[in-house]
Amino acid sequence: MLKVSDLAVEFTVDKKTIRPISGISFEMQKGEVLGVVGETGSGKSLTAHAIMGLTSLVGGKISGQIVFEGKDLLSKSHKDMQSIRGAEISFIPQNPMTSLDPVYRVGDQIVEGLLKHLKITKWAAKKRAIELMEQLRIPNAERVFEQYPHQLSGGLKQRIVIAIGIGTEPKLIIADEPTTALDVTVQAQIIRLFKELTVANNVGLLLITHDLGVIAQICDKIAVMYAGNVVEHGDIKTVFSDPKHPYTRALLDCIPYIGMKKGSLKAIEGNVPTPSNFPKGCRYSSRCPYVIPQCKTEFPETIELACGTKVTCNKFDLNLPRH
Amino acid sequence: MSIDYQKTKKHKSPLKVLLKRLAQNKMGLAGVVVILILIFVAAFAHILEPYSYKLQDISNMSQPPSLTHLLGTDEFGRDLLSRIIRGARISFTVGVVSVAMSVLIGLVVGGLAGYFGGKVDLILTSFADLTWSMPSILIALLLVAIIGPGLESVVLAIGLSYWAQYARLIRGQILSLKTSVYIEATRSLGASDFVILVKHLIPNSISPVIVAATIGVGNAIVLEATLGFLGMGAQPPTPSWGAMMSSGTAYLFISPWVIVFPGIAMMITVLGFNLFGDALVDIMDVKNRESNL
Numbered sequence: 001m002l003k004v005s006d007l008a009v010e011f012t013v014d015k016k017t018i019r020p021i022s023g024i025s026f027e028m029q030k031g032e033v034l035g036v037v038g039e040t041g042s043g044k045s046l047t048a049h050a051i052m053g054l055t056s057l058v059g060g061k062i063s064g065q066i067v068f069e070g071k072d073l074l075s076k077s078h079k080d081m082q083s084i085r086g087a088e089i090s091f092i093p094q095n096p097m098t099s100l101d102p103v104y105r106v107g108d109q110i111v112e113g114l115l116k117h118l119k120i121t122k123w124a125a126k127k128r129a130i131e132l133m134e135q136l137r138i139p140n141a142e143r144v145f146e147q148y149p150h151q152l153s154g155g156l157k158q159r160i161v162i163a164i165g166i167g168t169e170p171k172l173i174i175a176d177e178p179t180t181a182l183d184v185t186v187q188a189q190i191i192r193l194f195k196e197l198t199v200a201n202n203v204g205l206l207l208i209t210h211d212l213g214v215i216a217q218i219c220d221k222i223a224v225m226y227a228g229n230v231v232e233h234g235d236i237k238t239v240f241s242d243p244k245h246p247y248t249r250a251l252l253d254c255i256p257y258i259g260m261k262k263g264s265l266k267a268i269e270g271n272v273p274t275p276s277n278f279p280k281g282c283r284y285s286s287r288c289p290y291v292i293p294q295c296k297t298e299f300p301e302t303i304e305l306a307c308g309t310k311v312t313c314n315k316f317d318l319n320l321p322r323h
Numbered sequence: 324m325s326i327d328y329q330k331t332k333k334h335k336s337p338l339k340v341l342l343k344r345l346a347q348n349k350m351g352l353a354g355v356v357v358i359l360i361l362i363f364v365a366a367f368a369h370i371l372e373p374y375s376y377k378l379q380d381i382s383n384m385s386q387p388p389s390l391t392h393l394l395g396t397d398e399f400g401r402d403l404l405s406r407i408i409r410g411a412r413i414s415f416t417v418g419v420v421s422v423a424m425s426v427l428i429g430l431v432v433g434g435l436a437g438y439f440g441g442k443v444d445l446i447l448t449s450f451a452d453l454t455w456s457m458p459s460i461l462i463a464l465l466l467v468a469i470i471g472p473g474l475e476s477v478v479l480a481i482g483l484s485y486w487a488q489y490a491r492l493i494r495g496q497i498l499s500l501k502t503s504v505y506i507e508a509t510r511s512l513g514a515s516d517f518v519i520l521v522k523h524l525i526p527n528s529i530s531p532v533i534v535a536a537t538i539g540v541g542n543a544i545v546l547e548a549t550l551g552f553l554g555m556g557a558q559p560p561t562p563s564w565g566a567m568m569s570s571g572t573a574y575l576f577i578s579p580w581v582i583v584f585p586g587i588a589m590m591i592t593v594l595g596f597n598l599f600g601d602a603l604v605d606i607m608d609v610k611n612r613e614s615n616l
Contacts, residue, residue: 052511058502086513093511098504103526112522113512164512 001204002051002172003027007064009050013276020275021046021228024064025302025310028221030171031202033195035215035236037251038225041272044208045094047225048174051206052091053081069171087117090170094177096158100149106160107133107145110167117168132163136193155186162190166197172204179214191218212255216240224248227272227283230302234309244311246288282314290315344606351602357595365412372405377560385578395580398570403581406562407588413563414592417478417547418540424482426536429489430525436490437497438520448494451487459484460549467555474563477556481543488539489532496528530607534600541596548589564589 008022021043028034036044049055050062053073066073068089076084085091093099100109110129114120120128126145133141136159149157158178165173175194179187195218198205209215215222215236222239224232224247232245243249250268270287279285285295292314300314345351364371373393380400388395394403436447454462463480470476500506501524509523550556551565559566564585571581 054507054510082513082515084513085511091508091511093504093508095504099508101505101509101523101527103523112509112514116513161508164508168512 001028001030001032001069002206003065003067004047004051005065005067007047007050007062007066009046009055010061010063011059012061016276018275019228021050023302023312024225024228024230026221026223026230026233028204028206030204031198032221033198033205033207033219034221034223035219036206036208036223036225037210037212037215039210039272041227041274042225043228044210044225045176048091048176048206048208051174052085052089054091083117086113086170087168088170089172089174090165090168092161092165092173092175092178094180096154096161096178096182099161100157102149104148105146106149106152106157107147110145110160110163113164114167129163129167132167133159136163137189138163154182155190158182158186158190159193162193166201166203169201170203172206173198174206174208176208177210178207179209179211187214194218212251224251227278228275229283229312230310231284231312232309233311234307238307238309242307244305244309244316245284245313246290246315247284250287341606345602348602348605350598351606354595354598354600354602357591358599361411361415361592361595364408365415368408368412372402372408374402374405376401376405376409376562378402378405385574385581387578388580394584395578397567397578397581398574403567403584406567407564407585410562410564410567410585411588411592413474413557413561414544414547414589417474417481418544418596421478421481421543421547422485422536422539424478425484425486425539426489426532428482428486429491429532430493432486433490433493434497434520434525437494438501438516438524440498444494447490451490451494454484455487455491457484459546463546463550464553464555467550472555472558474557474561477547477550480550481546484546485539485543489535492532492535493525493528496531497524500524500527534603534607537603538597538600541593541600544589544593544596 004027005025007024008019010017010019024043024047026034036047038044046055050060051066051073053076055062062074064074068084073081073084100106107126107129110132111122111125114125114128115122118125130141130145133144138144138156138159144152144156149160152160162178165175178194179190182190191214194205194207197203207214207219219236222232222234222236223230224239224245226247232239232243232248239248240252243252253266254268256265268287273279273283273286279296280299281297282288282295282300285291288295295314298314300312301317302310302312303316304310305316345355378401380396382400383392383396384398384400386392386396386400392402392404394407397403397406432447432451436444436451459481462484463477466480466483467476470479506519506523509519514523547556547563548565548568551563552569554566554569556565557563567585568582571578571585574581
């Protein structure tokens with residue numbers, strides 16, 4: 001349903017060109033949940049924005065290919081994208097605290113999207129908005145409908161934002177860290193709601209998060225991002241049980257578990273390189289424990305392994321000398 | 324999720340909250356009272372005036388304040404109180420209409436410049452700065468000289484010389500708001516540029532403009548009086564406060580009340596608008612709003 005190949009976004013800052021993301025490729029089927037995971041600054045959100053066609057507004061130049069339901073999104077005009085955004089692909093932004101317009105009642109904000117994309121009357125839209133809110137287990141939906149964003153708690157605001165995102169019956173929902181701003185108790189509820197919704201309506205969900213726990217709970221597939229590249233992409237069970245890329249392995253090792261010794265919590269040393277000084281070879285080479293000399297000079301190829309996982313690492317390139 | 328429900332407060336209409344907070348602000352309340360009196364006087368000027376504003380009575384010219392003429396008479400024996408009451412209508416109309424005009428121009432120019440940025444911004448902002456860098460009295464004088472004196476040209480002149488400040492204000496607001504998450508969220512819902520600008524950006528950036536416009540009405544009234552004083556405004560016998568003061572200068576030592584009373588009327592009016600404007604700054608402050616609702 002969604003196939004992204006060799007996606008890159010380029011910005012020109014002070015006459016210097018930087019490419020925060022490049023060579024992004026992944027695909028997902030109808031009704032599937034794809035988790036995109038990576039550290040802060042790995043380009044997860046930018047990838048989501050690129051799919052929505054929102055990067056051109058901040059001066060980004062997109063290349064590559066994004067095919068959604070057989071349509072090439074990058075060749076669509078500004079106008080055509082406006083009718084795809086919201087109606088076919090909807091976006092649930094990162095922070096519910098700031099993603100609602102403070103001057104309108106939350107109900108009217110749900111109605112706004114419904115009126116734009118569904119051919120229904122105002123009255124029907126209001127009814128549908130309240131139904132949606134009830135479906136998302138918002139107590140006293142009719143009363144909340146009349147309230148302003150600042151009168152609601154974070155959990156309620158997040159549900160409103162989700163209601164806006166799913167209300168127009170899109171085929172694909174892109175959720176950018178939808179639970180980061182929430183309490184752990186609410187997080188689980190929201191994640192469960194997402195799973196229910198995707199299963200019930202057969203919509204695709206592209207879930208961006210840095211929480212591997214969330215990914216493990218609801219995703220079918222995973223794409224691990226590092227410094228603007230997808231380093232590993234495959235089925236969730238395969239990747240979790242047998243991570244191929246050293247970075248994925250390191251990420252999984254960082255999850256604390258019950259019974260672990262005090263002080264043994266792991267971390268990956270160093271930081272994600274910034275787009276202006278990405279290393280020439282493999283971008284993970286500066287932190288990778290399995291680094292070989294070629295990693296510093298040659299950008300690794302993406303290789304599809306027998307288990308179906310696609311991995312971008314020199315370790316699996318049989319043409320290179322083994323270490 | 325009964326906890327969520329407990330947290331949500333009783334619903335109050337924003338207007339009620341605004342009024343409640345205004346009632347707590349004494350200076351602001353004084354401003355409102357002055358403005359309300361002005362509106363009342365302007366609306367019912369034809370009933371309130373004790374004499375006709377253009378009734379000349381040569382036998383009673385330049386009379387000091389007395390029981391028959393509470394504020395005295397001018398050089399044609401016209402009742403000064405009646406003329407000030409009529410003048411209130413003119414001052415108020417000119418003030419409100421011209422400010423409405425400059426706010427409208429400012430919203431369009433500032434909105435487009437802030438939202439689209441780039442070349443559009445450069446051209447529109449340079450133009451606004453150009454207007455801003457010239458004294459508004461000069462622009463107004465130029466326009467009145469071109470169109471010819473009269474009330475309409477005064478309104479036009481003030482409207483066209485004050486818009487730049489609103490344009491700059493709204494542009495700055497939109498610049499900072501257009502990258503905010505909820506605008507991005509609206510855009511990701513498929514909203515068009517027009518909807519984003521008119522329905523989301525402008526309502527969110529309007530409160531400082533309302534404050535500036537309130538104080539702007541006071542300024543516009545002064546500018547109208549200035550133009551009237553210079554003979555560019557309302558033509559006789561229309562009683563503009565500025566024109567009244569202008570004609571009074573010739574008789575300053577014979578009948579000082581002709582120049583003093585319109586001056587006091589104008590001072591109180593402008594003070595009223597400024598007090599109300601200052602109060603609005605506090606009332607509409609977003610940080611306050613969040614904590615007090």
